[in-house]
Amino acid sequence: MANQESDKFVTITVDGITARVPPGTLVIEAARQIGVMIPHFCYHPKLAPDANCRMCLVEIEKIPKLQTSCSTPVAEGMVVKSSVPNVEEARKSVLEFILANHPLDCPVCDQGGRCDLQDFSHEYTPTTGRFKELKRIFPKEYFSPLIETQMNRCIQCLRCVRYCDQVMDVQALAPSGRGTMTEIKHFSIHELDCEFCGGCVQICPVGAITSRLSMYDFRPWMLKRADTICTYCGDGCQITIQTKDNELIEVNSTHGAGRNNGDLCPRGYFGYHASVHADRLNHPLIRQQDGTYAEVTWEDALELIAERFSQIKLAHGADAFGGLITSRCTNEELYLFQKFMRVVLGTNRIDSSARYGHINGIQALRRVQGTHRWTVTYEDIVAADTLLLVGTNITETNPITGLKVKEAVKKQGAALITIESLLPIRGTISNITTLASHHVPVHPDYFGLAVLGLIKSVLEQGLATASLSERAPTFVQSIRSAVGKVPWETVERHLGLGRDTFVEAARTFSQAKRVIILAGQGVLRAPQGSDVVTNLLDLLILTGHHGRPGCGLGTLAEENNDQGAVEMGAVAEYLPGPSELGDQTARKNLSKIWGDEIPQSPGATLMDMLEEARTGRLKAMFIVGENPVATLPPQAKVEESLDGLEFLVCQELFLTETAKRAHVVLPACSYAEKDGTFTNTEGCVQSVRRAMEPIGESRPDWEVFSALSLLMGNPIEYGEAKEIFKEIRSAISGYGLLGPSATPPRIKDEVVDRYLQEGFKTDVEVRYAFEQENTQPDEMLTLASVQSLFHSGKFSTRAKGLLQIQASGFLNVNPVDATRLGLADGDPVRLSNTRGEATTKVKLLDRVPVGVAFFPEHFDQNIRGLFSLETDPQTRVPYFKLTRVRVDRMQEEIPGKG
C-alpha cells in the first residue's frame, strides 16, 4: 500500500516548500499548486508545452543549467529554486530581448493593464533599456473584421497558433518568417476566415491579437464584471460580461471556470450585442383601433391584461388560455410562468421551445432509463474511448461539447464514429467528421436507417452482450427480428452504404469500455426523433454498455435552457420535475408547495394550441419571447391562429412578427439584465447574473408574472429571483447544487427492467420498420435548414459582431452539384417546389454532401415557405427542417441581397 502511494506521487520542493504531486506533472504546475507563480509566456495548461520563450527558467538542484519549468516533468526529490539571483538574471535577459523589439504601445494597447509582459517588465526589469538599435517593425496588414493583429507587439510565443490547432482544430493561424521576424499570419490571401472563437485573442499573453469589436472602447480597469451564462446554445458556457457605465463592452471567459473551461465559440465571444440592439422595446405597448401601438405605463398595460384575462376566464373557462414561453428564459421564469398559467389562469395548456425537438430526447430517456438528464458529464466525454455522434454537426451547433469530443479524440485517442451528412473535408472551420475513425456519411433523411444498420451489424456479428439474452430474451429476439425485416439491400439503396461500412464501426463500438452517444438536431428535429433516440438506447443496452460508469447517451440541446424548460414543467405533458401530468404523488406534493390546486384538464402542445386557436376554442394566448410566426413554416397558419384570438399578450425583447399581432406587448429584459439560473444540455444548473441595468422600462419576465398574479387576485409573490429558486429547490430534485453536479443521475434499474420486459413491445416493430422510399428526382436537391456556427435562432441576427462574420444566408451546395446545375459561387438562384419559391445566392462548400443544400435557419429570406410541416404523432414535435427543391440559376441580380 505504501509502495503504491509513493508510485502515485513524487515529492518536490519549490523555493523551500515541499509538496507531493502526481508524477508527470510539470514543474511549473507543481509550483503553481504550491503557490509559487513562475513567470511564463508560452506555457498554457491547455496546450502541449512548447518551451520557446525561456521565461520560465528555474534552477533545479543537480542540473547544471537552468531548466524551462514548463517542459520539465517533476522527479522524486527534485529541489527547484525560482527566485535565486541567476534565475532572476536569466529572466531579466529574456525580458530585455523581448523588449528590444517591443513597441512602447502600452497607452494605446487594449491589453494595457492586464498584460503579462507589462506586469513582468514592471516586476523584473530596470526602467531603461540598453538597446540603441531600431526596433523591428512589420507592415500593418488587415486581418479580419473582428480580430485585429499588431504584430509589432507579438512575442512569438505561438500560443495562438497552438490553441487554434490543438484545441479548436481549425488551424487558421501559422507563424511565418524566422527569428525575430516571425509573425503570425492566417493562411489565406483573404482576410482571416475561421471559427472566430476568440480563443487566440484571449490566449495571447500580450496585445498582439485583439478584438476589433471592443477595440479602444475601454481600459481594463474601467470594466465592471459579471460572471454569467451564455444564452446562445445548450452548452451553457460561463462568460464574463464586462460593462462600462451600463454599456456592454466585451465578453470573455476564464480558464478553469465554467463547464467550458474558458473556451468559447463565436456566438459567445462576439455575439453579445444582440441584447442591446437599438430596436429593443423600451415601454409597454397597447394596440390601438387603427393597428398602431401606443406607449403606455406598466400599470395601464398590466391592468388591461388582468382585466381581459379575468373576463375571458369568466366567459370561456380556464382552458380558453394557452401559454408559450421561450427556453431562453431562466429556470425561475419558466417555473413561474407555468405556475402562473396553472394556478392563476388554471390551465395546463403550456408549451415552450423545447417542443421543437429537445422533448423528443427527454421522452426517450425517461421511457427507457427513467432519467430526464444525461447520465454522463463532459468529463466522461473526454475520458471516453469511443464516441458515437449521430446527426449532429456538433462543432457548429454545440461547439463546446464539440471541443470535449475533439479533446477526447485528439488528446486521449478515443475512437470516433460519426453518422452525419457532412463530408469529412476540412474547411475554414473545423468539421468533426474529419476526426472520425469511422465516418458513416448519411443523407439527412436517413439517420434512423443508419442507426438501424449499426444495430443490425452488432447483432449479426454476435456482438450483443451475452448476459442480456438471459435478462431479456424477448427484447433481443424482437429487435433481431425487426431489423431482420430491413434487408441490407434496402439499407444500401438508401444510404449508398452496405454491410461492410458498419462492420468495423459496430465492432469498435461494442468492444469499447467507455462509450458515449451524442444525438443532435439531425435526429431530434427530424421525423421519428424520439424513436431514433430510443433505438440508440437499445444499442447501448444490446452491447452491454447501458448503465456502465462513463457510458451513456446525451441529447444536444439547441437553446440554452431547453433542458430547464422541460424540468420546470413548462411543457404540455409535464409538471415541474418533470413528472407526468397525471402523477398523483407529484400533484399532491406540488399543490402543497403552491397552496393551490393543479388543474385537471389535459395540456396542449404548441401545434395543438395553434389548431385550437384556429377553431376558436382557445381565446387568449400569453406568448413569452417565442416567435412562432417566424419560426414555423406558413402552412402552420400561425398568423391565422393568432389573429383569431380574442386577446394576445406578448412579452418580448423586440417587436417580432408575433409581437406585431399582440394586443399588448410587454418589454422584457435580456439575459444580461437579470438574475436566475440556466440548466445546460448536460443537466448542470448554473447562475445567470445581472451584468447591467434593464434597458428602458423593461423588466425581468418573472416580475411581470408576479405582478399579473397580484392584479388577478391570486398573488404569487417573490422578492427576488433567488426566492423562486428556493421554491424550485423544494419542488424539483437536482436543483440542490449550482454548478456542475458532482454525480449525474443514475439510470433507474426498475424502469430499464420494465422497458426490457414489456415497455419496448408497444412500438418495436414501428421503430425499426423502414418504408420510406427515396423519391428525390435527379434535378431536385434536398434542402436542409441548419444551424450555423455564427448564429443562434433569430436572436443573434441582431448582434453586430456576428453580422460581420455572416450577414445573410447563402445556399451552400457541393461543387459537384453546382457543376451539374451550372452554378458558380455567388450566383443568384431561385429555389422552388410545389409550396412556393424563394431566391438567394449560392456559396460552394466542399463539406456539403452531394444532392443536399444547406441553408442557415437564422435568415429567413422566404425560404421557410418551401418546407413541409409534419407533426410527430406522439411527441407532437413539429418537423420543418427538410424539403426538396429545384434550384435554378437566375439571370438577373437580386437587389439588396447578399
Next chain:
Amino acid sequence: MKFRDWIKTITFYEILLGMKETIKHLVHYKPITLQYPHEKKPLAENYRGMLALLRYDDGTEKCVGCDLCEAACPSRVIRVISTEVPGEPTKRYAKEYYMDMTRCLFCGLCVQACPVDALGMTREYEWAVYDKRKLHLNKEQLLAIGDRAFPVREKQLEFQHPNVAYFNVSFKDIPEKAN
C-alpha cells in the same frame, strides 16, 4: 520722576510715539494691495493654471485617447471617450474629451500621466463664471485654450519606419469598426 511724567502727559508724548509709525507710513506711502484687475501679479515659473489640450505643429491633436489622465485624476475631472481614428483603422484617439473644471484641484497629475505630453497647464486663471456649467469643457474648448496658450507647438513625432503609418495596401476598402 513725577515731573518727567507730568511733562510727558501734557505733551501727549506717548500718543506721539504711537503716531510715529503712522506718520512715517503717511509720509513714505507705499501700497501693498494689488489693484486687481488693473494690476496683476507676476506668476511663478511653474505656475499650474487652466488645463489645455495640445496639438503638434501640423495641427493634429496630440492626445491618443489612452485614458491615463482619467485614471490619474484624483477628483474625477476627466472623461475620455476613445475610439478608432476614422479612415485610419487601429489608430486610437479621443473622440470626445471632457473636463469638469469645477472639481479640478490643479494637482497636475494628469499632465504627468500623459504619455504623449498632450496636456499642458497654462498660465490662465481668470475663469470665474456665473454659470458653473460653463466650466464643463469639451475637447474643442480645451484645444482652443491650448492653441492660445502654447502658440509654439512641438513637432509631430517621427516614426522609425514609414510602414507604421500605413495600413496594408493589399486590402482595399478596409471596413471601419462596427458600431
